[in-house]
Amino acid sequence: MLNVSVRQFVCPTRGVSVSMARRGSEAAVGGRKVRGFEEIPHTGRNGYINLFWFWKEDRFRSLHKHMEKSFNMLGPIYRERLGSQETVNIMLPADIMELFQSEGLNPRRMTVQPWAAHRETRKHSKGIFLKNGPEWRADRLLLNKEVMLGSAVRRFFPLLDDVAKDFCRILRTRVETEGSGQGRRSLTLDPSPDLFRFALEASCHVLYGERIGLFSPSPSLESQHFISAVERMLATTTPLLYLPSNLLICLNAPLWTQHATAWDFIFSHAEARIQKGYQKLESKRQQAGSKGQSGDAQEAYSGVLGQLIEKEQLSLELIRANITELMAGAVDTTAVPLQFALYELARNPSIQETVRRQVQSSWAAAGGDPLKALQGAPLLKATVKEILRMYPVGITVQRYPIRDIVIQNYHVPAGTLVQACLYPMGRSKDVFREPEIFKPTRWEKSEQRASGGTRPETGFLSLAFGFGARQCVGRRIADNEMQLLLFHILLNFRLSVSSTDNIKTKYTIILLPETPPSITFTLL
Numbered sequence: 423m424l425n426v427s428v429r430q431f432v433c434p435t436r437g438v439s440v441s442m443a444r445r446g447s448e449a450a451v452g453g454r455k456v457r458g459f460e461e462i463p464h465t466g467r468n469g470y471i472n473l474f475w476f477w478k479e480d481r482f483r484s485l486h487k488h489m490e491k492s493f494n495m496l497g498p499i500y501r502e503r504l505g506s507q508e509t510v511n512i513m514l515p516a517d518i519m520e521l522f523q524s525e526g527l528n529p530r531r532m533t534v535q536p537w538a539a540h541r542e543t544r545k546h547s548k549g550i551f552l553k554n555g556p557e558w559r560a561d562r563l564l565l566n567k568e569v570m571l572g573s574a575v576r577r578f579f580p581l582l583d584d585v586a587k588d589f590c591r592i593l594r595t596r597v598e599t600e601g602s603g604q605g606r607r608s609l610t611l612d613p614s615p616d617l618f619r620f621a622l623e624a625s626c627h628v629l630y631g632e633r634i635g636l637f638s639p640s641p642s643l644e645s646q647h648f649i650s651a652v653e654r655m656l657a658t659t660t661p662l663l664y665l666p667s668n669l670l671i672c673l674n675a676p677l678w679t680q681h682a683t684a685w686d687f688i689f690s691h692a693e694a695r696i697q698k699g700y701q702k703l704e705s706k707r708q709q710a711g712s713k714g715q716s717g718d719a720q721e722a723y724s725g726v727l728g729q730l731i732e733k734e735q736l737s738l739e740l741i742r743a744n745i746t747e748l749m750a751g752a753v754d755t756t757a758v759p760l761q762f763a764l765y766e767l768a769r770n771p772s773i774q775e776t777v778r779r780q781v782q783s784s785w786a787a788a789g790g791d792p793l794k795a796l797q798g799a800p801l802l803k804a805t806v807k808e809i810l811r812m813y814p815v816g817i818t819v820q821r822y823p824i825r826d827i828v829i830q831n832y833h834v835p836a837g838t839l840v841q842a843c844l845y846p847m848g849r850s851k852d853v854f855r856e857p858e859i860f861k862p863t864r865w866e867k868s869e870q871r872a873s874g875g876t877r878p879e880t881g882f883l884s885l886a887f888g889f890g891a892r893q894c895v896g897r898r899i900a901d902n903e904m905q906l907l908l909f910h911i912l913l914n915f916r917l918s919v920s921s922t923d924n925i926k927t928k929y930t931i932i933l934l935p936e937t938p939p940s941i942t943f944t945l946l
């Protein structure tokens with residue numbers, strides 16, 4: 423006891439109480455002699471001192487670079503304490519495989535504290551993003567049916583295609599009218615605000631079964647408020663992440679108030695759609711009753727929300743929680759990789775041509791069926807995968823292993839927060855050949871086989887959507903949405919850029935370009 427407190431006194435910032443509790447765990451794990459948890463290399467920055475250093479130096483924005491540097495200095499595993507959280511960071515696929523193999527039936531990752539605090543103060547239920555345990559699993563299995571299964575993809579795919587085609591039609595008109603040049607006209611612009619609107623419009627179409635008119639020159643006031651609420655919610659999340667939410671709530675701090683009111687608007691936007699959904703269902707049932715038909719005759723697809731309402735397997739409260747969290751998960755996550763993708767395709771014209779040729783011939787062979795056309799253009803899928811390797815939206819995926827594990831011959835006790843660091847992995851020469859080069863073909867089967875693709879850990883090279891039962895529930899929406907937009911863009915435009923410099927990135931809960939790049943769109 424004396425020993426514990428002396429150590430805490432001597433070194434107050436090293437999270438000693440946690441480590442002391444785990445001291446006994448050093449020796450044998452599963453009969454194997456390994457090094458103890460405490461000896462895992464440490465950045466030397468701990469707890470709230472670490473947090474202070476982050477604030478002072480504005481290091482939140484370069485957390486991904488900090489991780490890369492720490493791996494270079496300390497090797498493929500290191501510990502760090504950020505705020506009250508002790509984390510073990512890893513980056514090699516074989517180690518990440520070890521972590522995910524011990525995630526258990528109801529995998530758990532770090533919670534987004536300000537979001538959870540909002541639900542608690544407003545007495546809202548949590549959705550799958552924030553829930554854990556059997557409660558999470560029950561909701562997740564129902565949602566998987568609506569967004570992950572092949573049958574679901576076939577239902578929502580035409581909705582995404584509509585939005586992607588509209589986006590390109592409007593951009594074409596803009597290039598024709600505002601562009602310059604004799605013959606093929608060109609227009610240079612920063613596409614990021616348009617891509618943000620595209621992602622929102624596409625998500626609303628799939629989730630709510632409704633177009634919200636964000637491509638119109640004068641979107642409705644409600645849609646404009648919705649966009650700013652989403653932007654405000656995201657912008658206030660990062661600074662709140664490592665601050666004590668309870669204190670900020672008690673103080674009614676402006677940062678917290680802004681965050682909470684942004685969420686309130688997002689919830690009320692969803693609520694209005696839910697009410698409409700119930701009204702539609704009611705009138706459909708009445709019509710079916712008056713015609714003496716069964717209520718479940720083949721109907722037009724009315725989005726994920728419509729399906730959830732109709733199936734009546736989730737309570738209204740849980741529908742509201744989950745559909746709102748899906749919406750929050752969808753926003754920005756696809757718009758940002760699309761910015762990076764346009765830039766990389768533009769600064770690599772020969773790769774752009776190769777992908778375009780495949781897209782054109784697949785489109786010609788698909789007889790107007792966009793789903794078939796995507797299936798015939800695997801390089802497009804590889805392009806998205808390559809973009810997410812270089813610029814993963816989330817820079818880490820976290821788990822709390824449910825049993826003690828051994829990583830790099832260190833003992834990591836069950837319940838430790840372990841982060842698979844995707845940004846450093848994607849940029850590591852130990853993992854990828856020429857990691858700095860944008861090369862979609864590296865994901866082709868033949869290339870993978872040539873670089874040792876039969877090893878089990880090669881299944882852990884592409885983890886931007888996470889892994890296993892808790893992987894991103896929106897990945898089929900996101901993947902198809904991004905591929906469809908790139909598909910239509912490549913059929914319509916040649917992309918170019920004036921500078922081919924690397925894009926500087928910043929971290930604000932997701933990885934963003936420091937300055938959104940401008941792209942020149944030239945009509946084909």
Ligand code: HEM
Binds near residue numbers: 562625755756819894
């Ligand atoms: C490029 C786009 C996207 C990326 C890279 C991405 C990435 C991720 C990652 C890494 C996770 C954590 C997975 C894990 O812990 O294993 C996640 C979870 C989640 N994502 Fe996405 N996401 C994207 C788009 C979307 C979209 C479009 C939606 C909604 C339609 C969405 C909704 C969610 C939700 C609700 C969760 C929580 C799932 C759960 O805990 O069960 N995401 N996403």
